[in-house]
Amino acid sequence: MINLKVYKILVIDDLPDIIIYFKDIKEIFEERNLGIHLEFEYEHHVDKLDISKPYDIVMFDFNFSGGRVVSKERNKTGLHLIKNYRLKNKQTKIIFYSSSFNINSADQITLKHKDYFEMINELNIFKLIYKNDSESTLLAIEEAIRELDIIMTSLEKMSDDYSELNLTFDSQSSELSLEELIYEIKMDTNEGREFRKNIVELITNYMAKFEDN
Numbered sequence: 001m002i003n004l005k006v007y008k009i010l011v012i013d014d015l016p017d018i019i020i021y022f023k024d025i026k027e028i029f030e031e032r033n034l035g036i037h038l039e040f041e042y043e044h045h046v047d048k049l050d051i052s053k054p055y056d057i058v059m060f061d062f063n064f065s066g067g068r069v070v071s072k073e074r075n076k077t078g079l080h081l082i083k084n085y086r087l088k089n090k091q092t093k094i095i096f097y098s099s100s101f102n103i104n105s106a107d108q109i110t111l112k113h114k115d116y117f118e119m120i121n122e123l124n125i126f127k128l129i130y131k132n133d134s135e136s137t138l139l140a141i142e143e144a145i146r147e148l149d150i151i152m153t154s155l156e157k158m159s160d161d162y163s164e165l166n167l168t169f170d171s172q173s174s175e176l177s178l179e180e181l182i183y184e185i186k187m188d189t190n191e192g193r194e195f196r197k198n199i200v201e202l203i204t205n206y207m208a209k210f211e212d213n
Contacts, residue, residue: 005037005153005156005157005160006037006038006039007036007037007038007039007056007057007145007148008039008041008055008056008057009022009038009039009040009041009055009056009057009058009059009141010040010041010042010043010053010055010057010058010059011040011041011042011043011058011059012042012043012049012058012059012060012061012081013042013043013044013059013061014044014045014061015044015061016044018042018061019040019042021134022040022042022059023040024134025038025134025137025138025141026038026040028134028138029138029141029142034142036142036145038141041055046081049081049084049085051084051085051087051088051089052088052089052187054089054091054092054183054186054187055092056092056093056144056145056148057092057093057094057095057141057144057145058085058089058092058093058094058095059095059097060078060081060082060085060094060095060096060097061078061097061098061131062078062096062097062098062131063078063098063099078096078098079115079118079119079123082094082096082119082123082125083123086122086123086124088187089186089187089188090124090187090188091149091152091185091186091187091188092186093126093144093147093148094123094124094125094126095125095126095127095128095129095140095141095144096119096125096127096128096129097128097129097130097131097137097140098130098131099130099131099132126140126143126144126147127140127143127144149185151185151195151196151199152182152185152186155178155181155182155185156182158178159178159179159182169181169195171191171194171195173190173191174191176191181195
């Protein structure tokens, strides 16, 4: 029996009804038979956000606090959450979305140039999309999945296919199970970077020998 990869997506939005929207997104993926299987989790409260838990994709609402804060603070809330999230989680694909602006009309996006610079260069935000456009949401999620780290996704497939083997990896500081190693890679820890570096060097050396022959 083939184990199907399930991509885990966290939606951070203070509106409970957003669950219905992403339930429809999941159903459309299944109807289109793209070979992509999604599992959504939701967080509606800022103080309950666990930044140490890895996901393949995190959807951040731009105006997370809705009408409970004044306008100037409201537009900063989503960015503030992402900054906190990136303190501990470096690799997860982030999609920033909102119904308050139209991505096709730059003058309706209440962001400054320094915000764009920060989103691209420091926060590594994958996409900025319009919340009420389901097709844009579908495409953004699909593109993010297609561009996930190949080392990470390969290890996850190995973990699913060979779970009974209890595979481990010896790092400089400890021995890690395959599940622990995947976590370290997703969180971009020292152990995760060490393993990635070793794999890249191994592949590079192999390719060099192959070309020599």
